[in-house]
Amino acid sequence: MHLLELIGVTKRFGGLVAINKIDMKVNEGEFLGVVGPNGSGKTTLFNLINGVYFPDEGKILFNGKDITRLAPYRRAPLGIGRTFQIPRPFLSATVLENVAVGAMFGRMGSDLNIDGAFEIADQVINRLNFQNLRDKIASNLTPIEKKMMEIARALAMKPLLLLMDEAMAGMHPGSINEMVSFLKQVAVEEKIAVVSMVEHIMRAVVEMAERVVVLHQGSIIVDAPTKDALTDPKVIEVYLGKASEE
Amino acid sequence: MKSPLRGGCFLKGMHGMIGNQILGNLLQGVILGTVYGMATMGLSLIFGVLKVVNVGHGAFIMVGAYCALLFFNSLGLNPIFALPVAFFLGGILGLFFYYSAMQRLLKAPELSTLLATFSIGVLLEEVVKLIFGSEFRGYNWMVDKVDLGLTIIPYSKIYAFLGSILIALALYIWFNKTRAGSAVRSVVEDEEGARVCGVNVRSTYAFSFALGIAITVLSGVLLTMFIPVGINPYMGGGYTLKAFVIAVLGGLASPYGAFFGGLVFGLIENGSYTIFALIPGVEPFALTRFFSFVILLLILLLRPEGILSKR
Amino acid sequence: MKRANLLMVGVLALFLILGSVSISYAISKIVIGHPACLSGKYAKAGEQAIGGIKACINWVNDVYGGVKLNGKKVPLEYKYYDCESKKEVVTSLTGRLITVDRVNVVFAPYSSGLTLRGAPIAESHKMLYMDHGGANDKIFAQGFRYVVQTIGPASRYHEGTLDMIHKIDPSAKRVALAYEDSEFAKRVMEGAEKHAKALGFKIVFKRTYPKGVTDLTPLLSALKATRPDFILGGGHFEDGQLFTRQMADLDINVKALSLIASATLPAFYEALTVLAEGVMGPSHWEYGVKYSKAEAQKLGLPWIGPSQDEFVSLFKKAVGKDMIPDYHAAEAGAQVLAYIMAVERANSVDLDKVRAELGKLKFMSFYGGWDIDDTGLQVGHSMVDVQWQGGKRIIVWPEEAQTGKLYYPMPTFKEKAQGKKAIP
């Protein structure tokens, strides 16, 4: 059985189709890269998976459970975590509190009391080793620090599936590698399936992902193990098409 | 309540008298509604652009009313002459309050902006009270009336009616045909987009706020042409509440929506009275107010984008 | 040491002697306490009331020579604080006046609400509580024993007007009632309705409009359809202007229009100018009323206090500016007179004796008649009716107070627009 399964999912906005009859599977603990140029429907896809939008057609299964029309706040406890393209921390709270909120209402939330949540938050912060930021107020963080904090917040939710929207964008290569290796390590230990979404094919994804799904204009054009995917003519075409813009 | 009135009504027959009354009231409602609509466009414009609800809206209407009052009583001038002055004064007030306060609150939470605009309103009220005192003032512009059979309408009301339409029309043209106008429109529709298209959003903010206040003060003059009495520093509160209902009717963020919202509101308030008056043992007038707020809630729930907009 | 003891003995002895002669001589002054509205929304009325009270106290002390008590003349004193027109403040100040300042009587603050706020404290401390600013009859249905009213109750505001029309124009039968939907105006409306029915008038219209209304057109067009002979209404300051104005707009012409609260104020004429011609309004008292000693003798009532002109000059002295007193001042002043009369008749400041005398008391002053029923409600004071005639306020009713003849019927709005004045 797959952890996540999308069956013929379609989402329209007014006239135009954002996601077009997508079928997609994610297995437990696997690393999946979702690649696609701007406007290819990646963010919409994430929003469908964690319930910000409901699909117009198709089904979404999580652990075999139909979550197609489940409210977002009921999905997180099932184990769907997420980070945003532009980080959305709770600005007035400290980093620790932010992360703790993740733990409180995440998969373990129901059987965690406040103190428990804060313990988990502490653990996560220590693992990502930014104890120095622990008591800083989120609004005083740098963009990168915010991203880090968001990843920590998502991990504190103890997710089975972690959706990462442009997680490494803007980080300098050193810390990207750090991050990637760290994520891999955690993912393996805690059996987290990571779906990382990026606009451009970059080393990080290649290193991280075992499989890549390439989105183009709302539909999947390629779904293959990373190496094959990257050499696939369709993909190259899409990205050559984009090349001019860069 | 067995007041002989109701007996009388029924004897005279519902259809005849009551019917004419409703029609007469609706006619009055259209005229008043148009002025109300005009008096709400500023609120909607400011919300549309700055996403700020001007809780002090009524105070600016009050300022306009005093303009008309002074023009008539002190200078002996026909209130129509007060219109440009009120517009100008409003613009200045708008710029002043934008740069002194609103500019710093654009990204602030509702809590701050609502309280700030409310305080601005209070400040205006108190200043006016300090200058002119808290007496209820008024002016008596002697004009003729037209008897339409159903009801009688003095010309002053008709001027206010036509004035409102003309100004609304002018705004419409300005919005759609001029560059500045379309800049404002683009910010209302999609601020990010507008920025990308090279619209100077900040100056558009300042400009729209000033314009919004200006037409609000202007509408104050028009309102006194409709009701030239009861002018006092605290007259604004009632209009603020009306303006909210009207703005929501029109979709809150759309000035013309507000204009037509005003029409609808006028019809509701005047039309429903005669109906409620048929219910024994109630105070129909208060019920018309209640009714208008029920409609406010319904629209907020069912069609927050306003009754006129097509989804 | 020794000297001190001697002194003490002496003092004690002195007290004993004095005490044995008579205790009642202990009273050296009578104090009136008042949680007044100096600031806040009733500041205007408050200033007037204080002026009126001071004026009458000065009259009592300087002209009248003090309050006669056991053959001695005892001076009156006045102790007041500012209650800021806030209900939160009235409570404590009333308590303070009674417990700390030990006054002999408390005059209530302005408005029914604030009067109600102080009443329970006065009642619980067994203190006489005189109401010159709370017109709501319901105050006297609360079972207070020591609350006494000088201001006429709201229910009687329009009785005079109805009597007048009943007398001068038997043909006018159709009356329309349109009042503000407020605690006070509602009382006036009920009273007017009762009295109108009693006099055989036909009520063809009876409606209210909410506070702060900005357009009366729907109500007025309904009213117009009932073709009344005259209209009674009003409630506050602004609505009266609106009412008259929109009557003019809709060209509703009646023989008489009487509005409470607003119509007697100068602002009313300033706002409406000629449209206000002939409009009437009831008032508790207006400068120019003709109540006099002679008048009192004619009616067989005892007379006390200054003449009207004396009162006005005393008032101006008291407030220290050239201001004409209005009815707030007059009723507060009259209340002082009522109290000292009761004290003199009781020949004591003992609460129950004074209250009993107040119950029996019936007199006339510059303010007019004064008489309460056994609940403490004012029934002896009839209001005057004022009419705008050529921009002046003329008292047209009751006849004994008249300063001019009534102009009746009121000119039509068309005539007014052409500059016709309501001068008989």
Next chain:
Amino acid sequence: MKQKYYPYIPVLLAYIVLFLIGKGVSGMWQLMSMLFFYCALGQAFNIFLGMTGYVDFGYVAFLGVGTYGMAITISKLSHIQGYGVLIIIAGFFLSMFMATLLSLAVGAVALRLRGAYFAIATIGVNEGFRFLIEGAKIWNGSEGIIFMSDLNRVIGSKTASSLCTFWADVFVVIIALLAAFVTLIYMRSKIGYALMALREDEDAAKVMGINVTKYKIIAFITSACFAGLLGASAWALKTPYVFPPEVFEIHYTVEAIIIVLLGGAGTLLGPIVGGLVYGLSKYYLSVIIPGFQLLIFAPIVIIIIILFPEGIIGMIKKGTKGKWIKRYIIY
């Protein structure tokens, strides 16, 4: 575990000190009772306004129905003899019940809306409710209820007046303390963190697994309950009459907003500080320059909003994040 409740100590002390001043210094009780009212108002409103960031412009409606709850109970049950205290208690319960009912109704409707739309909707509810009472002549319509005589009959005039002059204020203090305590409990529980999250970013909060609607309604109802009780004691018991225009006066809502903002929205100590600052400045301004209070006050409020949006306690709190003083005193 115990130290969880240390921040409550300063709150408790503050009210005790105020109480002692009121009792001790003659003529001070009235000023204190006014301050009690403002503090309690802020404390109660803070639970919703402060913790969710939603601006309920119709908040006073809950005090209004609370006042009516007490008024109705006393005037309807006054014929029963010898159950005085019980009737008062029943009054409190009815007030709470009515406030809860109204808050449920309003919550179901308005809490679907956000930001400005919510604010406008709540204004609509407040005004609409008032006009319904007046128009449909519910509870005597505009004439209101004057129930002094009933109160006298229920508990005797002596007790009644000590109720009006002293005990009503004591109830207010108790309500304030309760509200503060509940605030602290919420802050130290998941509710508090959920509210913080939805105040900062409602959509993110949803994605984080927070049932925002549930927590909003919890805060809304709690806050409304305290408002109801406050109306019952500070208005109904202190002045045994109720007139619709007085109890639905929107300016009380604005005062409450100012108090919360002044002290620091969403802080435990904020409402007290806000209430004291607001109450005292208002009181002394009206003594020094009667009639001009607002003229001075309005610009001050604007300046505060611009310069100190977090309020007094909010600023201190920010400065002391993670320090012991914050954990125990400033909360």
